[in-house]
Amino acid sequence: MKYNSITPQIVDELKQIVGERNVIYDDIEAMEAYSHDEVAEKHYAHMPDVVLKPTSAEQISKIVKLANKYKIPVTPRGAGSGLSGGAVPICGGIVLSVEKMNKILEIDTQNLMAVVEPGVVTNEINNVVKEYGLYYAGYPMSVETCYVGGNVAENAGGGKAIKYGVTARYIMGLEMVTPEGDIITLGGKRVKDVTGYNLLHLMVGSEGTLGIFTKIIVKLQPMPVATADLLVLFNSVKEAIDIVPIIMTNGKIIPTSIEFMDELSFKTSCEYLNEKLPYQSAKAMLLIELDGDNMDIIESQYETIGELCMQNGAIEVYVADNATTIERVWRIRRNVAEAWKLVSPHQSLEDIVVPISEIPTFMDRLAELQTKYNVSIPCYGHAGDGNLHVTPVKDPEWSLDKWYDTLNKLLPEMYKIVANLGGTISGEHGIGHKRKPYMPLVLKDTEIELMKRIKKAFDPNMILNPGKLFDID
Amino acid sequence: MKYNSITPQIVDELKQIVGERNVIYDDIEAMEAYSHDEVAEKHYAHMPDVVLKPTSAEQISKIVKLANKYKIPVTPRGAGSGLSGGAVPICGGIVLSVEKMNKILEIDTQNLMAVVEPGVVTNEINNVVKEYGLYYAGYPMSVETCYVGGNVAENAGGGKAIKYGVTARYIMGLEMVTPEGDIITLGGKRVKDVTGYNLLHLMVGSEGTLGIFTKIIVKLQPMPVATADLLVLFNSVKEAIDIVPIIMTNGKIIPTSIEFMDELSFKTSCEYLNEKLPYQSAKAMLLIELDGDNMDIIESQYETIGELCMQNGAIEVYVADNATTIERVWRIRRNVAEAWKLVSPHQSLEDIVVPISEIPTFMDRLAELQTKYNVSIPCYGHAGDGNLHVTPVKDPEWSLDKWYDTLNKLLPEMYKIVANLGGTISGEHGIGHKRKPYMPLVLKDTEIELMKRIKKAFDPNMILNPGKLFDID
Secondary structure (H helix, E strand, O other): OOOOOOOHHHHHHHHHHHOHHHEEEOOHHHHHOOOOOOOOOHHHOOOOOEEEOOOOHHHHHHHHHHHHHHOOOEEEEOOOOOOOOOOOOOOOOEEEEOOOOOOEEEEEOOOOEEEEOOOOEHHHHHHHHHHHOEEOOOEOOOOOOOEHHHHHHHOOOEOOHHHHOOHHHHEEEEEEEOOOOOEEEEEOOOOOOOOOOOHHHHHOOOOOOOOEEEEEEEEOEEOOOEEEEEEEEEOOHHHHHHHHHHHHHOOOOOOOEEEEEEHHHHHHHHHHHOOOOOOOOOOEEEEEEEEEOOHHHHHHHHHHHHHHHHHOOEEEEEEEOOHHHHHHHHHHHHOHHHHHHHHOOOEOOOEEEOOHHHHHHHHHHHHHHHHHHOOEOOEEEEHHHOEEEEOOEOOOOOOHHHHHHHHHHHHHHHHHHHHHOOOEOEOOOOOOOOOHHHHHHHOOHHHHHHHHHHHHHHOOOOOEOOOOOOOOO | OOOOOOOHHHHHHHHHHHOHHHEEEOOHHHHHOOOOOOOOOHHHOOOOOEEEOOOOHHHHHHHHHHHHHHOOOEEEEOOOOOOOOOOOOOOOOEEEEOOOOOOEEEEEOOOOEEEEOOOOEHHHHHHHHHHHOEEOOOEOOOOOOOEHHHHHHHOOOEOOHHHHOOHHHHEEEEEEEOOOOOEEEEEOOOOOOOOOOOHHHHHOOOOOOOOEEEEEEEEOEEOOOEEEEEEEEEOOHHHHHHHHHHHHHOOOOOOOEEEEEEHHHHHHHHHHHOOOOOOOOOOEEEEEEEEEOOHHHHHHHHHHHHHHHHHOOEEEEEEEOOHHHHHHHHHHHHOHHHHHHHHOOOEOOOEEEOOHHHHHHHHHHHHHHHHHHOOEOOEEEEHHHOEEEEOOEOOOOOOHHHHHHHHHHHHHHHHHHHHHOOOEOEOOOOOOOOOHHHHHHHOOHHHHHHHHHHHHHHOOOOOEOOOOOOOOO
16 A cells, blocks of 8 residues: 655644644654554554544544545554554554543443543543442453553453453444544444444454544443452463363352463562462462452352362462452462563563363473473463463573574464464454464465455545554555 | 346256255245244245255355356345344345254363354253253243354344343354355354454344354353242333342342333233233333342342332332242243234334333333324333333224334334434344334444445345345445
8 A cells, every 4th residue: 555645734734633732743752652552572663653632533533534635544542552563553644542532421320331432541440430339341451551442442351351251242332433534333322232233343353443433332230349369279281271161160150360370470470579379389370360249159159169179189279368368369460471571571472362171282382382492481361261471582692683583483383383273363462463474374365355355345545554454455 | 236037957056056855946835934034024025936955064155156156146044033034035046044054063061162053943052051051141032943043143132131141242153154155264262362353243143144154153151050030010110110220230230131011011911811910000010030050149139129129119029939930920021922912913023222221211202102103012121131122013903004004104203212312223133124224214324334335345246135234236
């Protein structure tokens, strides 16, 4: 695709739309923050030509119409906490930041929904609705920094998907601007809707390529008031994973989350935290969270799960049922990535998914890859969803060239293993441009072709976030 | 669109694909069953030219490729239990029945999923998985006759959506034949997946216009073992509906279902059943179901709900907590339509959705419509979802001409009311061709245009179930 450059005259037109103070232009330092997301590697970054901070759907509509007129790419951006380069303007042009559209517009306690702007920080919803005894269950791990708009664009997952599902389940309606600049409304305050194709959920996870969200209706539910966590040590990955379906079938309990850490992950994190738990002999660790509205039930559930774990080869079960102990076990999980950053800042945080039953086989194959390529690959993540953050880490002794060369061989080999096990390359971080080269490893040509046709149908001028997911000529 | 006719030579080619005994041709009597669904009115029916009963994805792929070559429409069909004409071949051509693809292929107790063919009767899944303590929560009211394939095509809802969601939540993967005849796979045994656009959930609810499903992966969950139902009588619709969010917020309980019946509905049904409950003074009735894995919890929940109902103006609360009493209360709900058929076989079973909080306003407006058009309009359905089966019934004294003439004025007026309240025209029955003329009343031109573009992108020759949802020239 050939795009036109932004001229000072076009910038003047953009200033007319959003106001001068909502435009960043000709200011490299201020624009740098909009050139990347949380992907560490610098070569995934790209500078925008101009950054806009619109405050309404009408302004966004005008911007998009103008971009179509002049053939200039528009890349929508939330908090920039993404992990696939989705918000990076790889073709230059306009970065459209929703940071000023950050209002919670309505808490509807009758219909148990909230209406929010895309720039609201996800956790802010829960801060506001808790006084009504309500709860928003969309819960990416970056909940304290990410925006709801970005959650919708990426169909964010997180640690609680096993019980609560991912973001899509809670998105009831969207007001959005189409790639041609029209303002439309999909869904609404309706629990059921089969009036035409499900455009609403086609938008969820479309990574800013099919529309820019301007209002989001999210579902709320009664807030759980009782919580407990179990930290369980196992002798093997297989024993740790085998317990997952047993908890749900024999135990008849759907935990809020079942987080998995392999030996490399939890040992590095425990050492980093100077944790005193006797983790040395363990080969795998599960962190199992329960929530509900009655502590008696939670206690009976964690006793059941504890017994099941011990019957199935667990070394030890620790129960955390108050804020202090819960924080202690969760910080082991939360600090894995941080601990590994001390080993090397060069990591490739991956996001594979396999059927839960295939996790042990996958871990065996991953061990072979570690040996073959002589690379440390800690692996942790959401065992209850089969969603693992496999994270090859650069040996500090290696040159960057050697590292990238190795990674370029290791990743496709790993993705092929994942595909053969019935898995896929991204569970919650998205494709963006970081994983674009790998999508053909897990999807058929016909499947990608149908996606490209949808893109062309929505965005004939290829204005919106071009170069993401796939290339179109 | 211009389509070609089926010739005896094309029928021979089709026999080559599926075998002679899986073709019905030139047999009006045998084909009649494939000319309609459960929509009562005869003018929504249309005869096919040929009926095929393929047994594999490969056969369906060949049929669809041949249909593209000769430009012949293909209308996929499940059990024919639909309520919008979705499976009716309104352009003639081929009806492709999946009735012979009726095998449960796999029960995967590790990943808590089942793999089924599209012609499996929905309830059959539960009959088979219950011995593993598992449960499929997709639950349309026609669960004992409908097919899973049809449930996916229509994104079937039902009475349990308030707790369990609709069919879409349980569809993890699809093998399907595209409108051009390619066999593709969407999703899989994966709880999370953001690898490209969400084609999987675009297919759910696409009413047989974007693909023909050949294998379906459904999610299972632990089977609830305790159940109870409350039948609650109210003095007014408003009091009955106001209790719905109170149960969820103050009570912190999400019931399995909250079914609503207005006075016209339950009185006709109770008279039909010779029911002795003192329903005479009531103006509205709720049927509230609870399920879980512990009868003590269920008891405490129904006590809480009972108290909340009495505090909020209920006349009386009946608890049904054994098979006999549960059956007694549910048969009142199940027999509403049957009871009204005795008044007149001519009914228009509608399927509107409004925000739950708007149900009382909607009921007031519906009362005005009854007076204005002098038509009885019983109203019942899924209050917890705001999904109401408004059912205008023909006065036995009226001529059919007068009836249809009235209906053609009444329905658009009702749909406009629904749209103004933030609702839509179908919650679970779909658009098909029955509601096609009304979709523009609730969707903007741009929204319908995007749907048409998706249809064209998937089906350039307009082969698959043409004339449904919208017309394309």
